[in-house]
Amino acid sequence: MQERNVEVAIIGAGTAGLSAWQAARQYHDEVVLIEDGKPGTTCARVGCMPSKLLIAAAESAHQVEDAAGFGIRVGRVDIDDRAVMARVRRERDAFVDSVLKSMQQIEPANLLAGRARFEDAHTLRVGEELLLRARTIIIATGSRPQAPRAFAPAGDRLIDSDAVFEWQTLPDSLAVFGAGIVGLELGQALSRLGVRLRLFGKSGSLGPFQDPAVRDYAEHTFNAAFYLDPAADVDTIERDGEQVAITFRERGSGKRLTERFDYLLAATGRRPNLDTLALEKAGLALNDEGVPLYNRFTMQCQRADGEASHVFIAGDASQELPLLHEANQQGRIAGHNAGRYPERRAGRRSTPLSIAFTDPQMATVGLSLEEARQRFGCEGIAEGGASFEDQGRAVVMRQNRGLMRLYAEHGSGQFLGAELFGPRVEHLAHLLAWALEQKMGVERMLEMPYYHPVLEEGLRSALRDLNRALLQGPAMGERCLEYGPGG
Numbered sequence: 001m002q003e004r005n006v007e008v009a010i011i012g013a014g015t016a017g018l019s020a021w022q023a024a025r026q027y028h029d030e031v032v033l034i035e036d037g038k039p040g041t042t043c044a045r046v047g048c049m050p051s052k053l054l055i056a057a058a059e060s061a062h063q064v065e066d067a068a069g070f071g072i073r074v075g076r077v078d079i080d081d082r083a084v085m086a087r088v089r090r091e092r093d094a095f096v097d098s099v100l101k102s103m104q105q106i107e108p109a110n111l112l113a114g115r116a117r118f119e120d121a122h123t124l125r126v127g128e129e130l131l132l133r134a135r136t137i138i139i140a141t142g143s144r145p146q147a148p149r150a151f152a153p154a155g156d157r158l159i160d161s162d163a164v165f166e167w168q169t170l171p172d173s174l175a176v177f178g179a180g181i182v183g184l185e186l187g188q189a190l191s192r193l194g195v196r197l198r199l200f201g202k203s204g205s206l207g208p209f210q211d212p213a214v215r216d217y218a219e220h221t222f223n224a225a226f227y228l229d230p231a232a233d234v235d236t237i238e239r240d241g242e243q244v245a246i247t248f249r250e251r252g253s254g255k256r257l258t259e260r261f262d263y264l265l266a267a268t269g270r271r272p273n274l275d276t277l278a279l280e281k282a283g284l285a286l287n288d289e290g291v292p293l294y295n296r297f298t299m300q301c302q303r304a305d306g307e308a309s310h311v312f313i314a315g316d317a318s319q320e321l322p323l324l325h326e327a328n329q330q331g332r333i334a335g336h337n338a339g340r341y342p343e344r345r346a347g348r349r350s351t352p353l354s355i356a357f358t359d360p361q362m363a364t365v366g367l368s369l370e371e372a373r374q375r376f377g378c379e380g381i382a383e384g385g386a387s388f389e390d391q392g393r394a395v396v397m398r399q400n401r402g403l404m405r406l407y408a409e410h411g412s413g414q415f416l417g418a419e420l421f422g423p424r425v426e427h428l429a430h431l432l433a434w435a436l437e438q439k440m441g442v443e444r445m446l447e448m449p450y451y452h453p454v455l456e457e458g459l460r461s462a463l464r465d466l467n468r469a470l471l472q473g474p475a476m477g478e479r480c481l482e483y484g485p486g487g
């Protein structure tokens with residue numbers, strides 16, 4: 001057994017681990033990164049990037065099909081699924097290569113291959129051949145898909161999101177379980193690429209939405225395109241030859257049906273990769289789910305005796321917000337604090353922002369309605385909103401579906417948060433997140449420039465409605481008179 005002493009040991013070379021390495025390396029030479037799987041990050045290999053590549057292909061097919069609505073006929077849409085999947089993997093591999101290239105700046109001696117687990121609070125066993133003693137340790141082990149036991153009868157026809165991107169061709173049919181962001185993004189994309197699909201949720205929730213008005217609108221909209229039951233009543237899941245037979249009560253008709261699918265895709269959440277770390281030997285305080293307790297501004301874990309530990313955590317492993325920019329930010333904070341340990345500084349945490357690349361897109365910014373109510377009381381907040389159905393630019397693009405709901409604090413007029421469902425709301429969500437970072441009030445946001453005709457004018461309508469609810473502005477008048485058609 002070899003032994004080695006280092007300043008900082010980082011477990012996991014994903015997005016969080018890589019940004020932690022970059023930060024910690026500013027303080028010491030001996031900063032090692034340990035990776036058990038294939039390097040290249042979840043985001044590039046099986047997460048953000050391949051999913052967006054699949055969605056882009058589906059959007060292209062949908063746009064061609066929709067062209068008739070503009071008076072443009074292009075004949076029958078023929079989807080070459082082998083070519084679609086080949087492009088997904090080709091571009092995905094290029095993204096992975098770019099990550100691997102950026103990793104070349106890490107000295108080979110500081111990049112260790114093997115599974116790490118704790119031997120004691122300062123010692124990691126890496127594989128079976130190395131004992132690594134580190135002054136500080138960062139857990140950046142990410143997460144993996146998890147599926148309930150009830151799916152086991154599907155056998156090798158049970159797949160997770162990682163496996164989808166390895167398909168050479170697309171199946172004829174698919175049952176998607178899970179109405180979260182991953183299930184909705186992949187489900188809608190595969191449906192648009194010609195896969196017969198039913199999407200079953202469990203709790204009634206839909207993507208990132210918590211505002212009932214936006215959630216209900218989105219459910220109705222998706223259901224017009226593919227079968228979606230966010231609170232499905234499923235009896236049995238059984239293997240039937242090369243297929244999976246699912247018996248369920250059909251939404252709408254109420255009939256009990258048994259339907260066969262080529263695969264069952266479990267998009268039922270992810271669990272942090274903490275269970276193989278032997279965390280009990282690290283002397284950390286853990287919550288009921290086995291996740292270390294930590295300070296979200298320093299990313300420093302808490303010891304079992306309540307003192308601050310020399311162990312830090314970052315990314316999906318922390319189970320806070322499983323998003324790329326969060327993993328990046330948490331990794332940076334953990335890396336700086338592990339590097340300068342025992343000195344520590346509070347890192348900057350940015351405004352909550354999440355986006356689902358469905359069509360229409362889904363986005364949330366800042367506080368949810370419930371969080372705002374809890375913080376300021378029901379009387380303390382104002383709500384406003386606007387529909388995309390009559391929004392000028394959205395009508396022009398034939399994408400006039402969607403709803404925005406915005407929240408602000410009474411008295412101060414401070415903008416607090418929003419839920420958006422509509423065309424290209426990824427951009428509106430960024431504007432709102434930036435406004436929130438600047439602590440802008442609703443009146444000031446209305447003073448910003450708005451070009452015509454753009455989707456941002458829809459946001460202005462929602463802000464005006466919110467301003468009226470704040471009793472800080474006049475009721476909305478005839479918009480066309482004031483702003484131009486559709487404004």
Ligand SMILES: Cc1cc2nc3c(=O)[nH]c(=O)nc-3n(C[C@H](O)[C@H](O)[C@H](O)COP(=O)(O)OP(=O)(O)OC[C@H]3O[C@@H](n4cnc5c(N)ncnc54)[C@H](O)[C@@H]3O)c2cc1C
Nearest residue numbers: 012014015016036037042047048116142315316322323324
């Ligand atoms: C289908 C899908 C789509 C997504 N789309 C988006 C999106 O559009 N936008 C967005 O912001 N986020 C998206 N995400 C989420 C985003 O990909 C993750 O939040 C992010 O990649 C997490 O980074 P990480 O560094 O925490 O984990 P990872 O990148 O998973 O890195 C963890 C690493 O640790 C290694 N490891 C684990 N245990 C050990 C051990 N004991 N020893 C050594 N190494 C170990 C693993 O092999 C892994 O390489 C998506 C995720 C999925 C699955």
